[in-house]
Amino acid sequence: MSQPLLTVTDLACQYGEYRAVNGVSFTLEEGRIACLLGPSGCGKTTTLRAVAGLEPIQAGRIHIGGEEVARPGYQLAPERRRLGMVFQEHALFPHLTVAENVAFALRRETAEQRRERVAQCLRRVRLEGLDQRYPHELSGGQQQRVALARSLAPRPRLLLLDEPFASLDLDLRRALAEELGDILRQEQVAALMVTHDQEEAFLLADQVGVMQAGTLAQWDSPHRIYHAPSSRFVAEFAGYGTFLRGTVTNEGTVSTVLGELRDGPLPWPAGTEVDVLLRPDDLLPDPQGVLLTVEKSLFTGPTVLHRLRLPDGGTLLCQTSGREPPAGPGEMMPVTMAPTALVAFPLEDN
Structure with a gap:
């Protein structure tokens, strides 16, 4: 070498x-x-x-x-x-x-x-x-x-x-x-x-x-x-992203308000609270998804960046195509999670 x-x-x-x-x-x-x-x-x-x-x-x-x-x-x-x-x-x-x-x-x-x-x-x-x-x-x-x-x-x-x-x-x-x-x-x-x-x-x-x-x-x-x-x-620091609170379950998944995530064996015991990293392209519009409230939409031309409000008051970012008109504040958007990998950090590490 x-x-x-x-x-x-x-x-x-x-x-x-x-x-x-x-x-x-x-x-x-x-x-x-x-x-x-x-x-x-x-x-x-x-x-x-x-x-x-x-x-x-x-x-x-x-x-x-x-x-x-x-x-x-x-x-x-x-x-x-x-x-x-x-x-x-x-x-x-x-x-x-x-x-x-x-x-x-x-x-x-x-x-x-x-x-x-x-x-x-x-x-x-x-x-x-x-x-x-x-x-x-x-x-x-x-x-x-x-x-x-x-x-x-x-x-x-x-x-x-x-x-x-x-x-x-x-x-x-x-x-x-x-x-x-x-x-x-x-x-x-x-x-x-x-x-x-x-x-x-x-x-x-x-x-x-x-x-x-x-x-x-x-x-x-x-x-x-x-x-x-x-x-x-x-x-x-390295890119847009927001965090979604979750809990490790007995089945080895992370349970969140948007559903469960699994990505092989998890290094934390059941009951561990974690923050799951979601990039804007990890959230997808889905008619069968969870309804979240649109706080703000930023039209950039090729894409629209939506800031969505969670039931607990937290926010997530969702990126969609700029082909469709941006959603207005207060509108509801159904979304589902589709991260390429599960990236999470225990709360005690924050």
Whole structure:
């Protein structure tokens, strides 16, 4: 089995008495894309900066390509780690043209090699014909493409991205995130990105790490992060979802006001109270289902997101097709549960 490109082991970073990162471990394979996802202040940017060599570490080890680049008391200089960096602020040189910005890290190449590599990188990011423009003559999205091309130009073994699309509008962010994945795979470059946007992470990454208060709550595929979260925190942070109270029965099912759920042997004894995770697409309109009151309906075009009120006052989300007119507040909607898997958390774990 090949050695991972990046290995982070029991990483800890501290500012005075405050431990921003504590015991974080994960690996990233060659050519793979990973995202660190989490709320502000969870330690994801500090972890990225430690990998880049911009933050000293107080515990643990970091290896890149099998080489130890950081341990307590030792830190390989960032420029010797063969990394590329893309920041939220673009950080382009305003007095240099697009081509000169991209060529900045190619000073060891011949003039002909620089021209060929600059042209190749600009084609990758679809900026052909803009090589002689200056940054102030470009849109925000074009500036971020230049920053990406400049980072890819010296052929780094690992690209680090810190909230690269945060300053862009929503539609442009989604488009660039999708394109970035294609570009990185064409260049065969592994990447580690920081974001607080779960949709961005799911769209781009092969692996997602959800961070909570300086720790890594779960490192997994986007599909498992969404459908098999390891904790209530991951379930709530990574995607829309609501919880339905249930009780484990003697028959090994979970009984709820919407019916019973079964998904193989349950790890809890009969009588255990649990919260069952239901994503919006886990509830389906069903004429034979349980009638719930519509509190609010949000029409997005392709879909309608309904907030439904339970008899105990709680609410659930139900997503339906946008082909039908949205239900109005106070209307009754019959629904049934159809989760792909039973995901529940005992109340004592909350």
